[in-house]
Amino acid sequence: MASTSVSQVVPASPERVWRLIGGFGSLPDWFPAIPECVLVEGGRVRRLRTAEGEVVVERLVSFDEQAGSYAYTFDETPFPVTGYLATLRVHAVPGEKDTAEVQWSGRFVPRGVEDDDVIALFTGIYRDGLDALLKTLSG
Incomplete structure (x- = not known):
């Protein structure tokens, strides 16, 4: 199993940040690489379309508002x-x-590729997302 984690300090209160990113369908509000998100199954599943047109379907497994x-x-x-x-x-x-x-952190098992390649992929996605969040909150 491989993993990666990226963090970013942002100029906003935790409450303000959570209001922006805490909704499972909120990625398009702050992450330009995900221009479309459709929630299904009562909001527990999100169907994302990337800027390149790829589809990613994600399932919420835990949520802690507090x-x-x-x-x-x-x-x-x-x-x-x-x-x-x-x-x-x-x-x-x-x-x-x-x-x-x-x-933003993740763990996963690479399939058919080197661990380092997939670690770099997700590190880049998480970093791009948090950079976009910083830009959104600073603007």
Whole structure:
């Protein structure tokens, strides 16, 4: 099993950040690489379309409003992995009420490719997403 984690400090309170990213269908609001998200199965499954037109279907497996986190798996993906589990969480920064840290992490089993290649792929996706979040919150 391989894993990666990326974090970003952003200039907004944890509550503000969670309002923006905490909805399972909110990716298009802050991540331009995902321009379309359709929620199905009562909001527990999201069907994403990437900017390149690929389809990714993700299933919500845990959601904690109070802790500011959720976790999801893949139901359908173009990525060469199995056993994927990702978590997006918002943390308070001690002593900084208008600053939050956002962490996006995942673990997975690469399928037919080297671990390092898939780790680099997801590290890049998470980094691009958190960079876009920073830009959204700073703008």
